[in-house]
Amino acid sequence: MSPSLLKAGLLAATLTAAFVVGWELHWRGQGFPISYNDDESLWASKRRLVYNTSPAGPVLIGASRIKFDLDQPTWRRLTGRQPVQLALVGTSPRPVLANLANDPRFHGTVVVDVVEGIFFSPTGSRQEKRALDRLKAYPKWSLAQQLSFRLDRALESKLVFLDEDRLTLDAFLNNLALPSRPGVFMMPLFPPKFAFNDFDRQTRISAAFVADTAMQHRMQSVWTRLGSTSGKHGDGGDTLTALIQSVKQSVDRIRARGGRVVFVRCPSDGPFWAAEQRGYPRAQYWDRLLADTHTPGVHFADYPALAGFRCLEWSHLTPADAATFTAALIPVLEQQTGWRIATHPVAARGGPGCPVRTAAPAALLPLNH
C-alpha cells in the first residue's frame, strides 16, 4: 500500500473510532437509555411467534396505546406466558387482524386495541397503508435479513446511539426549526425523551418525561397539532358498515379455526378523551363493533379498576400505571370472555394509584351494567 493511502486509511479509522466513542458517551451523558429500533425485522421476529398463542399468551395488535399500556413483564408474571406484541404505532390493526385471519396456521388468541380514530380510519388510509407495508415486508424477511437482525440487535443492546428514530442524520435535519412552506404539513416534533422501546416491543414513557411537565405539555401540543383533540367525526353509514363487516369476517375466520378475539379500549385522558367521545360516540362505534362482530370487549371506562388513570400526555400510561392497569385488566378479561388467563387468582386494584390487592368481584363489575 502506498504510504499516503495507508496514512489516510489510518487517519480515517482513528477519526471514525474517536467519533463513535465520543458520540456514544455524549448520548449516554444526555440520559438516553438503550432503545431498540422498532423496525420491520423486530416486528417480523415477533410475527413468527403467533402460532403458539393462547388466552394466557395472546397476540396483541393495535396502535401505540397497547404498546405502552399493556405491561408485558406484569402480564408474564401473572400468566406465566409472554404475549406477542404486534401493535404498530399510528396504524390501524385491521390489516394485521385480516392477515392473522388469512393465515391458516393461526388459531390463537388476539387482543385488539381499539383507538377509534385509527381503528375506524377508512380503507386505503395512511394508517392502514403503514400496517400493510409491514405485512408486505414480512414474507420477504430473508435469511440475510434475519442474520443482520441478530447482529444488529446485539449491537443495539450495547450502543445508545443506534437509535433510528432520534439519533440519525435524518432525524437531526428534520428537527431543524425551519419554517414550513405555506400549505405543507409538517410532522410535529415529539420530545426526544418521550418513550423508548425494549426488545419485546414494549414501549415505555421515560422517567425524564414523567418528571418534566414542560415535555408533557409539548407532547400535548403535538396531539393538538395532529388534530387528536379536534373531535372530528369518523365515517358513518355504509363506509362504517362495510368496515365493521370486514372486521367481522376476520374475526369469524379466526374463530372458525378455534381462535379467539377480544377488543380492548385502553385509557385516554383530558381533551384527547373528550375529543374521542365527541368524534366517535360510543354507541355508534365501540358498542356497534362488539355487537356486530359478536365479540367480547373491555372498555376502560366501564370498570372502576381500569377507569380513572391519568395519562400525562392524554393518550398513554406511565410504566407504573401500565403495570397496575395490566394487573387489573387480566381479571376483567377473564370475566368478560370466560377464558382462563392467569395462573393464579389475579391481584386487582381498586383504582389508579391504589395498592395492588386480590381481585374483588365488585371492582370487576362494569360501571354501566
Added chain:
Amino acid sequence: MVFNSYSFVLFFAVLLVLHNLPLPWKVKKINLLLASYLFYAVWNPPFVLLLWLATAVDFYVARLIAREERPVPRKLLLVISLVMNLGLISFFKYGGFLLENFTALLGAGGIAFHAAKPDLILPVGISFYTFVTLSYTLDVYRRQAPPEKSFLNFALFVTFFPHLVAGPIVRPADLIPQFQAPRRATGEQLGWGLFLLSLGLFMKVTLADGLLAPAADAVFGVPFPVAPLDAWAGVLAFSGQIFCDFAGYSTCAIGVALCLGFVLPDNFRYPYAALGFSDFWRRWHITLSTWLRDYLYIPLGGNRRGSARAYLNLMITMLLGGLWHGASWTFVVWGALHGTFLCAERGVRGWASRRWQPLPAHETAPDASLAPVVYRASLAPPLPGARTLGRLGLVLLTLLLVNVTWVFFRAADFGAAARLLLAMFGLIPDGKPLLTTVDLLKVGGLTVGILAAHWLMRDTSLRQVAARTPWWLLGAGWAAMLVLLVLTQKSSSSFIYFQF
C-alpha cells in the same frame, strides 16, 4: 445479502481472512464459489438451483459449440443456450407482463379471457447473471473467446458475488483470466478497495437512502398533482437517488472485488456531466450499454446498413434496453425516449457535419464500426454550436431531458407520470405543495453537489484525484464519509437495481 448490512460485514471479514490464508489456489477459488452461493442463497435458497442450471448448461453447451464445426448443429446448440437463458428470464420476469398484455389484447378484440396472474417471485439478479452467461456462450459461438476448460473457473465467473446480483455485467475476458493464476490483493488494492467500499456505502446509505429517497418517495407516491417546485424536487431527488444507489452498488462491488485481488470493469463515469445522450450512455451503466452494443446493436447491423436502418437499430436496442429494466410499458417508454434522443442527436450531428464541416478521418476509419453502440449514434463531430452554447449548457440540457425520462422510470403508471410531468412544466395550476423546507434544502444541496462533482470529475478519475490529494485531506474525507454512514444508520434496504 446486501453490502449495506451487518451480515455482509461479517461475511466479508471471514472471507477476507480465508482468502489470505496460505491455502492452495484451487481451495481459495472453491471458498469464493461457496461464499458466492451463500451470498445469493440467503435471499431465497431455491433460486440457487437456477444459477446452477444456467452455469451448467452454458458451460457444457459452449464446449460443444467450440468443438462443433458444422453450422447447423452449432446454431442449434446456441439456440439451446438462448432458449434456456431467455426462457428463464421470460418466465420469471415477463410472464405476468405478457399474460396481462395478451389478456388486454383479447379484450380489445371483444374476447373475454381471464387467467390467474402468476404469483412469481423474481429471482434477484436474474437479468444480470443471464447477460453474463449469454455473453460467454455468444463469444464462444462467434469464436471471439475459447471455451473455459475449468468448470470451477466458469462457475466462479458467473457467480462471483461482487457482481452477481447487480453488476457490473462482466464479460468472460474481464474475469476468467483472473481466476487462472493465484491472486491476492496487494496492499494498495486492499486499501483502495476499502476506500471504494466506504464510498459506495456512503453513496447508497447516506445519500440515496438517507437523504434523497424520502423526497422522491413522497412525490412519486402521492395520488394527486403536486406544485411545480415539489415535482422538480421529487424528480431531481430520484435522479440523485438512482445514481447514488446504483453507482454506489457498483463502487462497492468493485471495491470488494479489489480487496480480494480482482479487478471489475467501471460502470459509471460521472454521467450527469454528459454532453448529450451518446455521452450519457458512455458514462451510465457502461457494462450494460456495451453489452447491448456488442450483442444486440451490432448483430442487428449497427449503422452498416444505411442511415434509416441505423436509426431503427438504435431504437430497437434502446426499447429492449428499457424492457430489460422491468416488465412494464413505462420502462419501454423510458427506453423509447432515450432511443429518440439518441436518434435526434445523431440526426443533428449528421446534419451539422454536412452543413459545416467534413467528418474527421478517424471517425470514418474502417474500425469505427467497433465503437460503442450508442457511441455510433455520435459518430460525427461535436455540435458546432457547442462552443457558443457552452459545454455547461449542453450538460444541463442533457440533464433536463434525462430527468424527464426518469419520470417514466420511477412512476408507477402512465397516469402518475403524466401528472408529474404536467406539474413540472406548470400545466397543473393548483398542485399541492408537499415537501418541507428541509426536504427542499436536502434535495437542492445534494443536486448541486452531485452535479458539481460530476462536472469537475468528468475528464478525470477518482484514483487520479486521490493521488493528487494530500493524505490528511483524503483521510479526513474518508472519515467524514464513515461518520456520516454511522450517523445515517439505515441498514439492509435493497438496492434499486436488484429488482431488475
